[in-house]
Amino acid sequence: MNTLFPIFVKIENLQTLVVGGGYVGLEKVTALLSNAPHAPVTLVSPEIRQEIVDLAGQHPNLQLIYAFYSPNHLDNNDLVIVATNNKAVNRQIQVDCKTRRILVNVADTPDLCDFYLSSVVKKGDLKIAISTNGKSPTFAKRFREVLEEILPDSLQETLDNLQAIRNRLKGDFQHKMERLNEITKVMKS
Numbered sequence: 001m002n003t004l005f006p007i008f009v010k011i012e013n014l015q016t017l018v019v020g021g022g023y024v025g026l027e028k029v030t031a032l033l034s035n036a037p038h039a040p041v042t043l044v045s046p047e048i049r050q051e052i053v054d055l056a057g058q059h060p061n062l063q064l065i066y067a068f069y070s071p072n073h074l075d076n077n078d079l080v081i082v083a084t085n086n087k088a089v090n091r092q093i094q095v096d097c098k099t100r101r102i103l104v105n106v107a108d109t110p111d112l113c114d115f116y117l118s119s120v121v122k123k124g125d126l127k128i129a130i131s132t133n134g135k136s137p138t139f140a141k142r143f144r145e146v147l148e149e150i151l152p153d154s155l156q157e158t159l160d161n162l163q164a165i166r167n168r169l170k171g172d173f174q175h176k177m178e179r180l181n182e183i184t185k186v187m188k189s
């Protein structure tokens with residue numbers, strides 16, 4: 001069954017905590033900040049990879065805490081991504097998050113995740129998130145590369161033009177919808 005419900009989150013408006021400062025922590029922080037450079041993110045870990053320290057140098061909104069996880073680190077956070085190399089700690093953090101109704105991702109344990117990260121294709125304002133329902137992240141990565149290759153850079157111009165037309169169109173909702181459907185019909189051929 002594929003029951004995942006995709007949403008696009010305004011991560012700048014939320015507080016995100018990443019637990020674990022290793023390779024996976026780096027991947028997840030990079031994923032967050034490459035989409036939203038100003039998103040407020042805190043990373044807690046006794047040891048933190050140099051690449052993450054460098055990222056914090058470029059992003060004042062990335063706060064580093066050198067400590068082992070404790071439940072008070074969850075305070076004021078909306079989303080938590082767990083990436084320690086200790087399964088028992090990961091599980092405990094997941095339980096703590098559920099108690100507090102905080103959405104949680106445990107990178108190495110799909111069954112403990114409330115949400116998955118996706119492969120992200122971005123061409124200007126167009127963003128496509130790819131999921132394989134946890135089956136093959138590598139397929140998601142490869143498919144992202146295929147889409148990045150085939151989507152033309154001119155897409156942004158098309159979106160800008162469509163926005164201008166959308167803003168100019170007068171009339172009721174029905175009329176606008178019909179016009180915009182008419183104008184974009186060419187995409188289907």
Ligand SMILES: C[C@@]1(CC(=O)O)c2cc3[nH]c(cc4nc(cc5[nH]c(cc(n2)[C@H]1CCC(=O)O)[C@@](C)(CC(=O)O)[C@@H]5CCC(=O)O)C(CC(=O)O)=C4CCC(=O)O)c(CCC(=O)O)c3CC(=O)O
Pocket residue numbers: 027028031105106107108109110113115116117118119120130131132133134135136137138140141144
């Ligand atoms: C369920 C999910 C939960 C989550 O992490 O959110 C999850 C779980 C796991 N990943 C594992 C491994 C790898 N993950 C990647 C890469 C990515 N993983 C991402 C997402 C997800 N990974 C979620 C499902 C997404 C979906 O539905 O497709 C991407 C898309 C987004 C991101 O992480 O930002 C990002 C690609 C970004 C890009 O480049 O576009 C690579 C390849 C690589 O890095 O080259 C490998 C090694 C190869 C392999 O093992 O497949 C393991 C085994 C760990 C172990 O063996 O210890 C588990 C655990 C398990 O499956 O049990």
Ligand SMILES: NC(=O)C1=CN([C@@H]2O[C@H](COP(=O)(O)OP(=O)(O)OC[C@H]3O[C@@H](n4cnc5c(N)ncnc54)[C@H](O)[C@@H]3O)[C@@H](O)[C@H]2O)C=CC1
Pocket residue numbers: 019020021022023024025044045046047048049067068069083084085086089107108
């Ligand atoms: N979902 C995914 O994409 C993938 C998941 N994994 C899994 O993710 C986990 C982490 O992998 P890596 O980052 O490569 O490991 P790593 O060993 O590079 O990093 C682990 C980090 O966790 C920190 N840590 C340990 N105990 C902690 C605690 N109590 N509180 C806070 N931080 C703590 C360590 O200081 C270290 O910085 C592994 O269990 C691995 O199996 C691995 C590859 C891909």
